[in-house]
Amino acid sequence: MPELPEVEVVRRGLERWVAGRTVAAVEVRHPRAVRRHLEGADHFTAALTGRTLTAAYRRGKYLWLPIAEADDTPAGQALVAHLGMSGQLLVEKRSQPDETHLRARFTFTDGGRELRFVDQRTFGGLAVEDADGGSIPARLAHIAIDPLDAGFDADRFSAALRRRRTEVKRALLDQTLIGGVGNIYADEALWRARLHGSRPTERLSRAQVADLLEGVRDVLTESLAQGGTSFDSLYVDVNGQSGYFSRHLAVYGQADRPCPRCGTPIVRESFMNRSSYSCPRCQPRPRARRS
DNA sequence: ACGAAACCCTGGGTGC
């Protein structure tokens, strides 16, 4: 599935292959793909037809492309995209057969390759949102800056994390605290910091939070380097699985395999209706607290 | 106000 590094690869592809082009037509093939556009599919289409997509930006796992009028005047809006679990944004020849799960198609006035939104499980979606002056759309403002962004404030993150009264993995997955970390990266970062995800945030030391943040940064950076290698110039690729997942994951999906650090078999635990993976020796469960 | 649970969705895998 597309994770933050893959979303960044998609952003780079959109910046290169879509930015600066003017939309000729939009075809919404599945209503769920634009469910976040509350005014409906026809309104979505009208808001984009004849407009130019000027750039491609990302925060966490969200992408947005500012919209301009034909004369390059900013329209004060942006096309917002989230890939969800299975979404892809593909730049393809018009002759390419439609994908089974093609949800939306954008053609451009230059007659070149079209942009397609393909999404098997329809957790992802597209919308046109208000975005003044090319800044982040208002509806995305609650998403925290991700740790690879130059504007990320480590001290502020540390203080906010330690103010929380929850488990550290829940905090890592909270997009209002830190953007872009999903289940896979949370598990990998916790393993690097030798912390169990159930550790209470208020009892973490500053040094432990610093280690955790370093783990997050390292795993995202290393994954991005892998995701970048699978980018094909004719194709806005979101499939980083073959490059990254198979070789660099220490714990995620590695149940019963030896911990790369100590050899102890990795264990899988149920958490928030999904899976958590950890090394029982490197990342011991916290003792139950008496209250 | 904050934390946690419910909900959305479909194809691949597994067991009977």
Added chain:
DNA sequence: TGCACCCAGGGTTTCG
């Protein structure tokens, strides 16, 4: 072979 069931899981909404 086919059917029922489980699993993947981010973000928004709802609940406590």
